[in-house]
Amino acid sequence: MAVAVDRQSPQNEDLRTLGLSGHVGFDSLPDQLVNKSTSQGFCFNILCVGETGIGKSTLMDTIFNTKFESDPASHNEPGVKLKARSYELQESNVRLKLTIVDTVGFGDQINKDDSYKPIVEYIDAQFEAYLQEELKIRRSLYNYHDTRVHACLYFIAPTGHSLKSLDLVTMKKLDSKVNIIPIIAKADTIAKNELHKFKSKIMSELISNGVQIYQFPTDEETVAEINATMSVHLPFAVVGSTEEVKIGNKMAKARQYPWGVVQVENETHCDFVKLREMLIRVNMEDLREQTHTRHYELYRRCKLEEMGFKDTDPDSKPFSLQETYEAKRNEFLGELQRKEEEMRQMFVMRVKEKEAELKEAEKDLHEKFDHLKRTHQEEKKKLEDKKKEIEDEVNSFQKKKAATQLLQSQAQQAGSQQAKKDKDKKKAFPFLIHSKRWRSMFTL
Ligand code: GTP
Ligand code: MG
Numbered sequence: 493m494a495v496a497v498d499r500q501s502p503q504n505e506d507l508r509t510l511g512l513s514g515h516v517g518f519d520s521l522p523d524q525l526v527n528k529s530t531s532q533g534f535c536f537n538i539l540c541v542g543e544t545g546i547g548k549s550t551l552m553d554t555i556f557n558t559k560f561e562s563d564p565a566s567h568n569e570p571g572v573k574l575k576a577r578s579y580e581l582q583e584s585n586v587r588l589k590l591t592i593v594d595t596v597g598f599g600d601q602i603n604k605d606d607s608y609k610p611i612v613e614y615i616d617a618q619f620e621a622y623l624q625e626e627l628k629i630r631r632s633l634y635n636y637h638d639t640r641v642h643a644c645l646y647f648i649a650p651t652g653h654s655l656k657s658l659d660l661v662t663m664k665k666l667d668s669k670v671n672i673i674p675i676i677a678k679a680d681t682i683a684k685n686e687l688h689k690f691k692s693k694i695m696s697e698l699i700s701n702g703v704q705i706y707q708f709p710t711d712e713e714t715v716a717e718i719n720a721t722m723s724v725h726l727p728f729a730v731v732g733s734t735e736e737v738k739i740g741n742k743m744a745k746a747r748q749y750p751w752g753v754v755q756v757e758n759e760t761h762c763d764f765v766k767l768r769e770m771l772i773r774v775n776m777e778d779l780r781e782q783t784h785t786r787h788y789e790l791y792r793r794c795k796l797e798e799m800g801f802k803d804t805d806p807d808s809k810p811f812s813l814q815e816t817y818e819a820k821r822n823e824f825l826g827e828l829q830r831k832e833e834e835m836r837q838m839f840v841m842r843v844k845e846k847e848a849e850l851k852e853a854e855k856d857l858h859e860k861f862d863h864l865k866r867t868h869q870e871e872k873k874k875l876e877d878k879k880k881e882i883e884d885e886v887n888s889f890q891k892k893k894a895a896t897q898l899l900q901s902q903a904q905q906a907g908s909q910q911a912k913k914d915k916d917k918k919k920a921f922p923f924l925i926h927s928k929r930w931r932s933m934f935t936l
Pocket of ligand 1: 562564
């Protein structure tokens with residue numbers, strides 16, 4: 493019976509209990525919730541991490557009893573990629589929006605150091621998208637298509653030995669971000685006695701390496717027993733097949749071999765049914781809840797802290813969002829001012845440097861100019877001296893020339909007087925001119 497507490501009662505007095513008269517009606521709450529969730533539908537997102545060809549698509553087809561589109565991946569991918577596909581499934585009146593994310597090219601590269609990164613990035617990107625929606629002023633989480641990964645099926649190769657270092661590294665990187673359910677793929681390839689040892693080896697390796705896998709919840713009565721029993725069988729050794737084989741007078745999903753038939757849904761053959769029960773029937777809601785309350789919460793907290801938001805101030809007093817915002821804003825403005833001042837100082841320094849450089853260049857130019865001026869003057873002086881020398885030479889030459897001309901004219905004059913004398917002589921002694929002897933005397 494519901495009990496109401498009168499909050500007006502003094503503290504030390506006996507609490508007055510009031511019986512509710514008639515039917516209150518909140519026992520219909522679960523029905524309301526069921527109706528609301530049914531009409532709205534559910535989102536469930538599974539991430540399949542495993543090497544190429546390990547049986548991821550076959551297992552998904554087998555679990556959901558349908559044929560999802562999937563093309564086999566090549567072994568030549570340069571890196572790991574994630575491919576997400578969403579489907580709307582309906583069973584009676586319940587709608588399920590299922591997203592299956594596949595790792596393409598996982599384990600195919602020679603250097604596998606970074607193989608986990610695209611998976612981590614994908615998971616974070618879905619958390620980020622949800623956080624962005626949450627931070628919006630007008631958020632619509634009610635009809636938001638939640639793509640956060642609720643379960644990660646980690647496909648372990650059926651080697652019978654131990655986990656590969658790639659498996660350990662990847663699972664360790666993912667365990668704080670997603671609910672990991674380890675499964676041994678293609679379990680029909682391991683002998684029964686080896687399988688038991690292989691399972692315990694895997695579990696002890698996971699524990700010794702501190703890998704946190706998803707723990708089936710045992711706090712709720714209705715599922716505590718089944719979850720506790722199922723935990724013992726981890727990692728589930730599964731076989732996938734969509735092929736139907738006639739067993740007795742019934743058709744059953746199985747893999748047929750020359751020596752016999754492996755029935756997928758036969759619990760003595762493999763753990764497929766256990767996985768399906770745990771994943772879809774018993775723990776789907778818990779997986780969704782864990783994703784939101786544990787993994788997303790952790791991402792959100794780290795992200796908000798990274799952005800500078802805190803719940804308490806340095807004295808551990810609670811901080812309101814407004815205060816945090818104001819503190820962050822002031823911090824930002826202070827930083828901006830500091831940066832501005834720094835830039836101003838740098839600018840002044842650069843201007844000073846440039847000024848000094850220019851002054852230095854100006855000084856150099858002045859020196860060059862003075863040097864040029866000096867050489868020019870020296871050259872000019874040299875040329876003037878040369879000019880004077882040449883002028884002196886020209887003058888003396890002119891003088892010599894005039895003297896020579898004078899001498900020449902005197903000589904000409906003397907020559908013409910002599911000729912006149914000769915002419916006169918010729919006139920006086922014409923016979924002498926013709927005589928050979930006299931002529932030679934004159935020319936001498
Ligand atoms: P990719 O998407 O290409 O990476 O491959 P996958 O991991 O989706 O594997 P897929 O389901 O395509 O199966 C690859 C091959 O393994 C197919 O020939 C399947 O028939 C076979 N196979 C799938 N499940 C099992 C199984 O449980 N046991 C055995 N023996 N073979 C299986
Ligand atoms: Mg596939």
